[in-house]
Amino acid sequence: SAHADITGSFDSAYTMTVTAEGSDLPATKMTMEGKWLGACAAGQQPGDVIMAGGVKVNIPELQKRAPTPDVATQPGK
Structure with missing residues (x-):
């Protein structure tokens, strides 16, 4: 299963944090940042x-x- 939280202003910058886990996989947490350039x-x-x-x-x-x-x-x- 996976869950994502996305915060920020999508016009300029955002942060997305994804947590995932499965019966055969260790729990994983990933954070990605996006920014309007x-x-x-x-x-x-x-x-x-x-x-x-x-x-x-x-x-x-x-x-x-x-x-x-x-x-x-x-x-x-």
Whole structure:
């Protein structure tokens, strides 16, 4: 299971803290901070995240490529 708390002004800066735990995994806590730095640079589009090392990931595109869960194979469905 996982729980996220997001605080801040989404126009300028925010902090997200995620806590997660599972039966086979140790409890994990992660904090991420986001801050408005200005308009997108040339070549960027909405949803781009520039990570350490300059790696660019577009979140909406990742979501489109993610496999959809097969409801019939999920326990209790």
